[in-house]
Amino acid sequence: MSDDFKLALQLSKPELKVSWSSYIGQYLLYSLFTFLFIQGFNAQESRFVGLDLFFLILFVYGPIWSRVKGLQFQQISGNIWASPTLIMGLHLPVKKQVIVLKSIILYLIGSFPFQLYMLIMLYLISPKVRGIMELDAYVSFVIIWLSFGIYAGLSALSADVGSNMKRNSLSFILSLLLIAVIIAFIFFMPFFVTYGVVEWTIILAKKWSMASAILSIIFAIIGIHYWKNKMVKLMKNTDYL
Amino acid sequence: MEPLLYISNLEKHIMDDFHLGPINLHLEPGTITALIGNNGSGKSTLLKTIMNLVKPDHGNIKIDNKFVHGENESWKPLVAYQPQTIIGWNAFTGEILKRLIAPLYPNWDERLFQKMIELFDVPLHKKFSKLSQGVQQKLNLALTVPRNAPLLILDEPTSFMDIPSKKLLIDLLVDWMEPGNRSILIASHQIDDIKKLSDYLFVLHNGKMLGHFEKEELTSTYARFWLNDSLSDTSIPGEVSREDRMIISDNPAETEAFLEAMSIKWSNRSSLELDDIITILLNNKKKMGGIQHGSHVNSGRP
Numbered sequence: 001m002s003d004d005f006k007l008a009l010q011l012s013k014p015e016l017k018v019s020w021s022s023y024i025g026q027y028l029l030y031s032l033f034t035f036l037f038i039q040g041f042n043a044q045e046s047r048f049v050g051l052d053l054f055f056l057i058l059f060v061y062g063p064i065w066s067r068v069k070g071l072q073f074q075q076i077s078g079n080i081w082a083s084p085t086l087i088m089g090l091h092l093p094v095k096k097q098v099i100v101l102k103s104i105i106l107y108l109i110g111s112f113p114f115q116l117y118m119l120i121m122l123y124l125i126s127p128k129v130r131g132i133m134e135l136d137a138y139v140s141f142v143i144i145w146l147s148f149g150i151y152a153g154l155s156a157l158s159a160d161v162g163s164n165m166k167r168n169s170l171s172f173i174l175s176l177l178l179i180a181v182i183i184a185f186i187f188f189m190p191f192f193v194t195y196g197v198v199e200w201t202i203i204l205a206k207k208w209s210m211a212s213a214i215l216s217i218i219f220a221i222i223g224i225h226y227w228k229n230k231m232v233k234l235m236k237n238t239d240y241l
Numbered sequence: 242m243e244p245l246l247y248i249s250n251l252e253k254h255i256m257d258d259f260h261l262g263p264i265n266l267h268l269e270p271g272t273i274t275a276l277i278g279n280n281g282s283g284k285s286t287l288l289k290t291i292m293n294l295v296k297p298d299h300g301n302i303k304i305d306n307k308f309v310h311g312e313n314e315s316w317k318p319l320v321a322y323q324p325q326t327i328i329g330w331n332a333f334t335g336e337i338l339k340r341l342i343a344p345l346y347p348n349w350d351e352r353l354f355q356k357m358i359e360l361f362d363v364p365l366h367k368k369f370s371k372l373s374q375g376v377q378q379k380l381n382l383a384l385t386v387p388r389n390a391p392l393l394i395l396d397e398p399t400s401f402m403d404i405p406s407k408k409l410l411i412d413l414l415v416d417w418m419e420p421g422n423r424s425i426l427i428a429s430h431q432i433d434d435i436k437k438l439s440d441y442l443f444v445l446h447n448g449k450m451l452g453h454f455e456k457e458e459l460t461s462t463y464a465r466f467w468l469n470d471s472l473s474d475t476s477i478p479g480e481v482s483r484e485d486r487m488i489i490s491d492n493p494a495e496t497e498a499f500l501e502a503m504s505i506k507w508s509n510r511s512s513l514e515l516d517d518i519i520t521i522l523l524n525n526k527k528k529m530g531g532i533q534h535g536s537h538v539n540s541g542r543p
Contacts, residue, residue, distance in 0.1 A: 014341045018332045070332025070370060088329030090294055093317035093345050240294040241286065
């Protein structure tokens with residue numbers, strides 16, 4: 001184990017210690033979504049597009065929703081918003097890479113086990129899901145979504161480093177438009193390409209189980225390195241006034 | 242002797258309305274420098290720039306001959322920084338924070354930490370967010386000073402503290418300086434801190450450096466004269482302020498020689514308190530050169 005990784009683990013401990021209540025919250029949240037997704041799969045014949053939207057939102061934003069008070073994204077000064085514990089790390093004799101590594105470790109601890117729990121429960125509880133996919137295809141489906149949670153989810157984590165929240169009216173309108181376009185795309189995707197996002201991942205998992213799983217794992221590894229470097233770069237260029 | 246902190250031609254432009262610098266400052270081991278200035282003069286920004294929390298537009302900062310704004314972050318264990326606003330501690334108790342911070346500093350002084358906790362009566366089992374501002378500040382200091390880093394940077398360390406605790410802290414810091422190889426840079430508005438602790442004063446006004454002064458020399462440089470008669474509009478050498486028959490000079494020898502030459506009588510001459518001098522410096526917004534004191538003091542002149 002590298003010294004950086006050891007130090008990142010050491011720095012993670014205090015946050016883990018105070019986060020137990022948020023992990024209970026995560027467990028309840030993912031249990032709720034398990035129930036919701038079971039209903040969603042049952043209603044899939046009638047094109048329940050909410051399934052796609054909730055799946056995407058949960059895997060991207062779920063892990064950063066339920067942080068305990070004191071660890072949540074907050075205004076640092078002026079227009080800069082960042083993770084308070086990241087700022088604490090910057091005041092200590094810790095390399096930027098280690099601070100980012102610590103954030104990634106905590107993100108994975110707060111997401112991976114709960115997402116895995118939800119996907120396992122989905123298969124065990126829902127006869128519909130078991131009917132759609134054999135076990136090997138479902139394992140591939142699980143790997144596709146867990147990997148997505150890493151390479152797409154870490155993009156949400158990158159905001160921890162510090163975001164300039166200064167908004168002029170044009171950028172605010174453009175941000176709203178972008179969100180509207182993404183939601184519209186998810187909703188109308190089945191009309192253009194026959195299936196929704198979740199259905200497409202089911203097709204990939206069933207037809208190319210091994211290839212989809214391997215590619216997803218590769219994307220996850222690339223994603224970790226990409227976002228780690230991106231966050232370090234952002235830290236180097238941000239003024240924490 | 243190599244400076245512990247070396248700042249050369251540092252400049253930073255922030256938004257449209259604030260420009261810090263150019264700043265030149267050398268701090269040598271064994272010295273305490275008070276960073277003073279009006280509100281919004283850039284004291285905290287300067288300290289954050291030293292800590293690489295803010296990136297300079299121009300200039301260099303070196304700590305123990307290591308560049309702060311480079312890829313190498315090996316300078317970090319050499320500095321203990323106490324920010325004015327503490328971010329990221331709210332969720333933790335003092336005990337958890339100590340277990341997080343202490344192992345990061347090889348020279349951590351556990352005995353000093355326990356002493357400060359006892360003296361300041363800080364409850365370590367309470368969450369930081371549940372402590373009063375004064376106790377938060379005490380805990381912050383108890384987790385900063387025992388790091389025993391060669392350079393200690395304190396940003397308004399006593400602004401919320403009660404009077405007895407301020408006195409205790411000053412005594413602790415004087416003891417902490419005893420080994421002779423450490424240096425403190427302290428931003429403060431508290432005149433007692435400045436008077437009792439500092440060897441040097443680094444003065445900022447609206448981002449501009451007014452000078453780096455040796456404290457004793459600075460106080461001996463100013464004098465107040467009470468004249469027997471009112472003056473006309475005569476300009477007096479060294480005069481920085483005039484109020485009826487009282488004038489203040491930053492060059493008493495020259496002022497005295499002029500008064501004698503002009504046969505102007507004065508009834509009394511006295512030195513100024515440090516807070517009066519600081520007020521004059523800041524009010525006059527006068528760009529002055531620092532008083533030379535061997536190689537210890539930089540000139541404020543560009």
